[in-house]
Amino acid sequence: MKTLKTKTFGSKNLPTARRKSVAVSQESWIKTEHLLPGKDIPFMVQPAMDGMNLVDWAKNNRTVVDDLFLKHKALLFRNFHPKNVEDFQEFVKATSDGGFLEYKDRSTPRKDVGDKIYTSTIHPSDQTINPHNEGTYWVKWALKLYFCCMTASEQGGETPIADVGKVFKRLDADIQKQFLEKKMMLVRNYNDGFGLPWQEVYQTEDKKEVESYCRENLIEFEWKGGDRLRTRQIRPAVRKHPKTDELVWFNHAAFFHYTTLDDNISEALLAEFGEEGLPYNTYYGDGTPIEASVVEHIRQAYEQEKVMFLWQEGDILMLDNMSIAHAREPYVGDRLIATAMTEAFSGNVG
Ligand SMILES: [Fe+2]
Numbered sequence: 001m002k003t004l005k006t007k008t009f010g011s012k013n014l015p016t017a018r019r020k021s022v023a024v025s026q027e028s029w030i031k032t033e034h035l036l037p038g039k040d041i042p043f044m045v046q047p048a049m050d051g052m053n054l055v056d057w058a059k060n061n062r063t064v065v066d067d068l069f070l071k072h073k074a075l076l077f078r079n080f081h082p083k084n085v086e087d088f089q090e091f092v093k094a095t096s097d098g099g100f101l102e103y104k105d106r107s108t109p110r111k112d113v114g115d116k117i118y119t120s121t122i123h124p125s126d127q128t129i130n131p132h133n134e135g136t137y138w139v140k141w142a143l144k145l146y147f148c149c150m151t152a153s154e155q156g157g158e159t160p161i162a163d164v165g166k167v168f169k170r171l172d173a174d175i176q177k178q179f180l181e182k183k184m185m186l187v188r189n190y191n192d193g194f195g196l197p198w199q200e201v202y203q204t205e206d207k208k209e210v211e212s213y214c215r216e217n218l219i220e221f222e223w224k225g226g227d228r229l230r231t232r233q234i235r236p237a238v239r240k241h242p243k244t245d246e247l248v249w250f251n252h253a254a255f256f257h258y259t260t261l262d263d264n265i266s267e268a269l270l271a272e273f274g275e276e277g278l279p280y281n282t283y284y285g286d287g288t289p290i291e292a293s294v295v296e297h298i299r300q301a302y303e304q305e306k307v308m309f310l311w312q313e314g315d316i317l318m319l320d321n322m323s324i325a326h327a328r329e330p331y332v333g334d335r336l337i338a339t340a341m342t343e344a345f346s347g348n349v350g
Contacts, residue, residue: 031045042317074323153311153331160329161325164249165241168248187276258270
């Protein structure tokens with residue numbers, strides 16, 4: 001375990017017994033270490049003394065947080081005991097530049113639990129959510145993604161993470177090349193009787209608003225009659241990280257591919273809607289199908305990089321959203337993980 005010396009956040013917040021040394025050295029202390037043996041992520045930050053206020057510490061030691069974050073990509077702040085959503089929100093503000101991002105163009109339902117603080121995805125508790133980075137198919141996505149465990153489930157409910165720079169390196173060279181050259185396309189169909197309605201995805205009842213959102217966000221759209229809508233968006237599958245220049249596997253190609261659904265569900269959907277009409281599906285950017293074997297190869301790459309740990313209440317996980325994918329394991333009991341996104345970034349699209 002490494003103990004890191006950092007600037008103090010002001011002695012009024014520190015326990016009396018420590019005041020003298022802090023006043024002399026102007027230093028406060030955090031303890032840092034890798035959470036899991038042999039795993040680079042997440043890197044854990046804990047208080048080295050009782051009564052530390054995480055928000056105050058973060059405000060006064062922003063460069064320490066920035067350096068740790070750049071180096072480790074996934075930081076787990078544990079044992080700081082934030083009391084509520086507001087504490088989480090203040091921590092997010094203290095460690096981010098720029099405002100919070102909203103969840104528009106959703107793929108899953110969520111609830112707001114604070115101002116631009118959301119529950120993590122509402123999805124049946126007995127199912128897995130596959131690894132993905134947030135917003136890869138938007139034109140602007142978050143560089144920082146935060147989770148805070150408000151209620152830990154009785155069993156399971158982990159948020160596995162995976163380094164997508166390493167995922168990309170694990171892919172066969174010809175598959176890397178295909179996606180680098182062709183990019184990828186996401187096709188979605190709405191209001192055919194399955195999946196989220198466009199009204200929830202775009203958070204409006206107004207078709208004109210949907211159309212202008214699509215135009216602004218480089219999404220092709222097509223009204224199919226009645227309330228039914230089809231959209232297509234082509235995006236790079238691999239991006240260069242703006243801070244590290246690393247190539248990262250930053251896309252939902254496997255996540256939204258129809259073979260990712262259970263066999264019986266994908267067969268039923270294919271029979272009902274045909275491939276063209278699936279609620280969502282992915283293709284190479286030129287519209288050709290992505291082979292099931294390629295999708296499986298991608299899934300295996302994520303799987304090999306997957307790192308998993310149990311949540312403790314009060315944990316805050318801060319992720320470099322372009323470098324680290326996240327997922328969700330099935331769980332038993334109540335579970336509430338608040339989430340926030342900050343530092344909007346837009347790379348080249350299309
Ligand atoms: Fe997510």
